[in-house]
Amino acid sequence: MSTGNGQATPTSSASAIATTIKPTDLRGILKYVPRFQGQIFIIAIDGSIIADENFGNLLVDIAVLRSLGIKVVLVHGIGHQLVELSLARKIPITNSDGTGTTDAATLDLAIRASSRVSHALVEGLTQNALKCATTNAVRALPVGIIKGVDQQFTGKVERIDKDFLSELIDRQVVPVVSPIGFGPDGRSLRVNSDLLAAELAEALHATKIIYLTEAAGLEIDGAVRREISIEALREILQNKPERLADQSRSKAEHAVKAIETGTPRVHILDGRIFDGLLNEIFSSEGVGSLVYGNDYQQIRKARKSDVRLIYNLTRNAVRREELIHRTQQAIEKNIDQFFVFEIDENIIACVTLYFYPDKPQVAEVGSLYVMPFYANRGIGKKMVDYACMVAKERGATTVIALSTQSFGFFSNVCGFEETTKDALPEARLKLYEDSGRNAKVLVKQLA
Numbered sequence: 001m002s003t004g005n006g007q008a009t010p011t012s013s014a015s016a017i018a019t020t021i022k023p024t025d026l027r028g029i030l031k032y033v034p035r036f037q038g039q040i041f042i043i044a045i046d047g048s049i050i051a052d053e054n055f056g057n058l059l060v061d062i063a064v065l066r067s068l069g070i071k072v073v074l075v076h077g078i079g080h081q082l083v084e085l086s087l088a089r090k091i092p093i094t095n096s097d098g099t100g101t102t103d104a105a106t107l108d109l110a111i112r113a114s115s116r117v118s119h120a121l122v123e124g125l126t127q128n129a130l131k132c133a134t135t136n137a138v139r140a141l142p143v144g145i146i147k148g149v150d151q152q153f154t155g156k157v158e159r160i161d162k163d164f165l166s167e168l169i170d171r172q173v174v175p176v177v178s179p180i181g182f183g184p185d186g187r188s189l190r191v192n193s194d195l196l197a198a199e200l201a202e203a204l205h206a207t208k209i210i211y212l213t214e215a216a217g218l219e220i221d222g223a224v225r226r227e228i229s230i231e232a233l234r235e236i237l238q239n240k241p242e243r244l245a246d247q248s249r250s251k252a253e254h255a256v257k258a259i260e261t262g263t264p265r266v267h268i269l270d271g272r273i274f275d276g277l278l279n280e281i282f283s284s285e286g287v288g289s290l291v292y293g294n295d296y297q298q299i300r301k302a303r304k305s306d307v308r309l310i311y312n313l314t315r316n317a318v319r320r321e322e323l324i325h326r327t328q329q330a331i332e333k334n335i336d337q338f339f340v341f342e343i344d345e346n347i348i349a350c351v352t353l354y355f356y357p358d359k360p361q362v363a364e365v366g367s368l369y370v371m372p373f374y375a376n377r378g379i380g381k382k383m384v385d386y387a388c389m390v391a392k393e394r395g396a397t398t399v400i401a402l403s404t405q406s407f408g409f410f411s412n413v414c415g416f417e418e419t420t421k422d423a424l425p426e427a428r429l430k431l432y433e434d435s436g437r438n439a440k441v442l443v444k445q446l447a
C-alpha cells in the first residue's frame with residue numbers, strides 16, 4: 001500500500017489499508033466487496049514483474065484482497081529469469097515463453113528459474129502472513145511435433161487437479177502455480193503461463209484473470225485500449241492481428257480463450273504501477289485493459305448436428321425424472337425450440353422455448369439442463385433469462401415453466417411465481433394432465 005512517499009510498507013494488510021485509504025476511497029472499495037467476496041481471482045504475474053521493485057507492494061495488495069474475502073490463485077511466468085540465467089551461464093535457450101521448442105538445456109534452466117520465482121512468491125506471501133503452497137496440480141502433455149518440428153519439452157495443459165486446488169483455497173491457502181507442469185510419467189514440461197492462467201480460471205470457475213505484465217494494457221493500433229469486448233478482440237486476432245502490439249498478442253489470445261471458456265472478465269495491466277492492482281479491481285476506471293464477455297455470447301440456437309449431444313447431455317436428468325424423456329427423433333423434430341450453451345465447442349447446457357399457437361402471448365421455457373460440472377456459475381439463470389429475452393422479442397408477455405424438482409430455482413433465482421395449472425393454455429393443460437407428473441406451474445410476466 002501507499003505510504004504517501006511511494007515506498008512499500010512492511011506491515012500487515014489491515015493496518016496498511018487504515019493508513020493509506022481515504023474515507024472516500026474506502027466507500028468506493030466497499031461497494032465492490034460484497035460482489036467479490038468468495039470469488040476466485042487468478043492473478044498471473046510475469047517473471048519481469050516479480051523482478052521489479054514494485055513486487056513487494058503487489059504482495060501487500062494481494063494480502064488486502066485476501067483480507068477482503070477474495071480467493072486468490074497465483075500463477076507466475078519465468079521468461080525474464082530464464083533469459084537472465086541463460087546470459088549468466090552462457091547457455092543458449094531455444095525459447096523463453098514456453099510457446100516454441102524447449103530443449104533439454106532450456107528445460108533445465110526453466111526449472112531453476114521457476115524454483116527461484118516460486119520461492120520469491122512464497123517468501124513474499126510469508127512476509128505478508130499469508131499461507132501458501134506450491135503444488136503439482138498441473139498435469140501436462142508434450143505438445144509434440146508442430147509443422148514438422150519436435151517441440152520436445154514444451155507442454156500443454158492436460159488436466160488441472162481442481163479438487164486439490166479447491167481444497168487449498170477452502171483452507172485459506174493461496175496456491176502458487178508455476179509454469180512447469182508434470183507429464184504422464186511425472187517428468188517436467190514447460191508450459192506458457194498465460195495459457196496456464198486461462199486453464200486454471202476455467203477449471204476453478206474463476207470470475208477474473210488479472211495478468212500483471214510490463215505493458216500498460218492491450219495495445220491496439222499503437223494505443224492502449226481501456227476496454228474491449230471479446231467479439232471485437234476476436235475479430236482483430238482473426239483478421240488483423242498486426243493491429244495488436246507484439247507484447248499484447250499472447251495476453252489477447254488467452255483473454256479470448258478464457259472468456260470463451262466461461263471466465264467473465266480478464267484484466268491486463270502494468271504490474272509495475274504502484275497500487276495498480278487495487279485500482280484496477282476497485283475503481284470503475286481501472287488502470288489497465290479490460291476484456292469482457294457478453295453475457296449471452298455462449299448461447300446460440302441449436303442445430304441438427306447438436307441432436308445427439310443434447311440427447312446425451314439430458315439423459316441423466318431424464319433418468320432422475322427432472323426432465324421429460326425425449327427421443328433423438330423428438331429432439332430433432334423440435335430442434336428449432338432449443339438453445340444451447342457452448343464452451344470450447346462442447347454443449348454444456350440447453351433450454352427450450354415453445355410458443356402456443358392458440359395463445360401467442362404465452363411462451364414456455366423447458367428442458368433446462370446444466371451439466372453438473374458447470375453448476376452454480378449462473379449458467380442456468382442465464383439460459384432462462386435469455387429464453388425470456390427471446391420470448392419478449394417475439395411478442396410474448398408471459399413465460400411459464402413446469403418443474404417437478406427445480407421449482408425453487410425458478411422462483412428463488414429466476415423471478416418466477418408459483419401459479420396453478422389453470423394458467424396453462426388449453427392444449428398444454430391437456431398434455432399436463434395426461435403426463436401425470438404433477439409438475440408445479442411457474443409464471444413470469446415480462447416487463
Ligand SMILES: CC(C)(COP(=O)(O)OP(=O)(O)OC[C@H]1O[C@@H](n2cnc3c(N)ncnc32)[C@H](O)[C@@H]1OP(=O)(O)O)[C@@H](O)C(=O)NCCC(=O)NCCS
Nearest residue numbers: 317322368369370375376377378379380381405406408409
Ligand atoms: C436447475 C439447474 C438448471 C440450475 O442450473 P445452474 O447453472 O446450477 O444454476 P445457476 O448457477 O444459475 O443458479 C444457482 C442457484 O440456483 C440454486 N438452485 C439450483 N438448483 C435448484 C433447485 N433444484 N431448487 C432450488 N434452487 C436451486 C442454487 O442453490 C444456487 O443458488 P444461490 O445462487 O443462492 O447459491 C441445474 O441444476 C440443472 O440442470 N438441474 C437438473 C435439470 C432440471 O431440474 N431442470 C429444470 C427443469 S425444467
